Amino acid sequence: MSEEIYLTGITTTGTPHIGNYVGAIRPGIEASKDLSTKHFYFLADYHSLAKNEDPDKITQSTLEIAASWLALGLDTEHAYFYRQSDIPEILELTWILHGMTAKGLMNRAHSYKAMVQANAESGTKDPDKGVMMALYSYPILMAADILMFKSTKVPVGRDQKQHVEMARDVAQRFTHHYGEVLVLPEAVIGEHTAVLKGLDGRKMSKSYNNTIPLFADEKRLRKLIMKIKTNSLEPGEPKDTNDSTLFDIYKAFAAPDEVAEIEKRYAEGIAWGEMKQVLFEYINDQIKPARDEYQRLIDDPATVEAELKKGAEKAREISIPYLAQIRDAIGIRRLG
Numbered sequence: 001m002s003e004e005i006y007l008t009g010i011t012t013t014g015t016p017h018i019g020n021y022v023g024a025i026r027p028g029i030e031a032s033k034d035l036s037t038k039h040f041y042f043l044a045d046y047h048s049l050a051k052n053e054d055p056d057k058i059t060q061s062t063l064e065i066a067a068s069w070l071a072l073g074l075d076t077e078h079a080y081f082y083r084q085s086d087i088p089e090i091l092e093l094t095w096i097l098h099g100m101t102a103k104g105l106m107n108r109a110h111s112y113k114a115m116v117q118a119n120a121e122s123g124t125k126d127p128d129k130g131v132m133m134a135l136y137s138y139p140i141l142m143a144a145d146i147l148m149f150k151s152t153k154v155p156v157g158r159d160q161k162q163h164v165e166m167a168r169d170v171a172q173r174f175t176h177h178y179g180e181v182l183v184l185p186e187a188v189i190g191e192h193t194a195v196l197k198g199l200d201g202r203k204m205s206k207s208y209n210n211t212i213p214l215f216a217d218e219k220r221l222r223k224l225i226m227k228i229k230t231n232s233l234e235p236g237e238p239k240d241t242n243d244s245t246l247f248d249i250y251k252a253f254a255a256p257d258e259v260a261e262i263e264k265r266y267a268e269g270i271a272w273g274e275m276k277q278v279l280f281e282y283i284n285d286q287i288k289p290a291r292d293e294y295q296r297l298i299d300d301p302a303t304v305e306a307e308l309k310k311g312a313e314k315a316r317e318i319s320i321p322y323l324a325q326i327r328d329a330i331g332i333r334r335l336g
């Protein structure tokens with residue numbers, strides 16, 4: 001069997017939070033230590049256009065996400081770590097794939113449908129109000145990201161599974177027309193990776209504004225943890241670990257024996273204030289060394305830029321010859 005190729009993209013909107021850390025960054029860095037597989041991690045900065053963000057925010061988010069992965073120890077010798085916009089072949093492939101993507105398929109994309117539904121709910125007459133083509137054809141750009149590097153496995157959150165399946169559909173149609181040039185990818189949903197809840201108990205997400213930034217300084221980290229919603233049980237009253245955001249977050253960070261110890265303390269009625277202090281200290285100790293390195297990188301963006309450029313060079317050793325092969329397959333060729 002040929003070598004598995006893992007690839008995943010991170011849209012450059014927002015500041016990385018602890019939910020991103022336990023859900024994507026930590027498992028990604030861990031997985032990339034397997035030298036028998038290949039790993040591609042990239043900053044999907046062109047994807048961020050679908051959301052019409054402020055340009056400076058996109059730059060800042062790119063820096064913060066790149067600095068986070070580097071500070072946490074991603075081995076960029078083994079893994080490919082790059083910025084989407086540094087690989088022009090991805091955009092060329094995006095257009096090529098437009099020729100193999102049915103409009104009807106895009107009509108069914110969750111990202112687009114959510115917008116249409118929001119318009120319907122707000123009573124707007126035009127169902128496509130506010131829908132930019134960058135949002136509508138977002139799955140095609142994502143398909144190009146995936147197919148450009150012959151990815152076989154694409155680790156994503158549940159919300160992105162449909163997009164990976166669309167990439168597979170598009171690749172299949174391409175194969176039908178042009179022969180075996182592309183590799184069919186498959187989504188990998190982390191069944192065991194935790195999905196963290198945020199300050200208000202809903203899923204931690206930048207769209208809910210309920211996140212704990214991964215590298216918040218000590219003071220801010222403490223303040224945010226103290227804000228996490230709990231119920232009104234008094235100290236000494238036994239508490240349920242099943243419905244406790246504090247417990248879930250602790251569990252995502254701690255070792256099994258430490259979790260067992262905290263379960264015992266819940267049963268004994270640990271006070272919420274004390275549990276918050278325990279959680280703060282635990283996360284703070286674990287994050288501190290990387291946080292110092294993160295701060296150093298944020299203050300030295302040229303080093304981060306150089307890392308990304310190096311990653312792009314390495315990635316283009318693959319994308320340049322492969323795109324040439326794809327163009328040849330579709331009849332975009334030299335005449336003599």
Ligand code: TRP
Binds near residue numbers: 010011047141145160
């Ligand atoms: N759309 C993905 C998200 O919002 C990010 C992404 C872009 C991606 N390109 C990708 C994920 C390719 C996996 C593979 O989370």
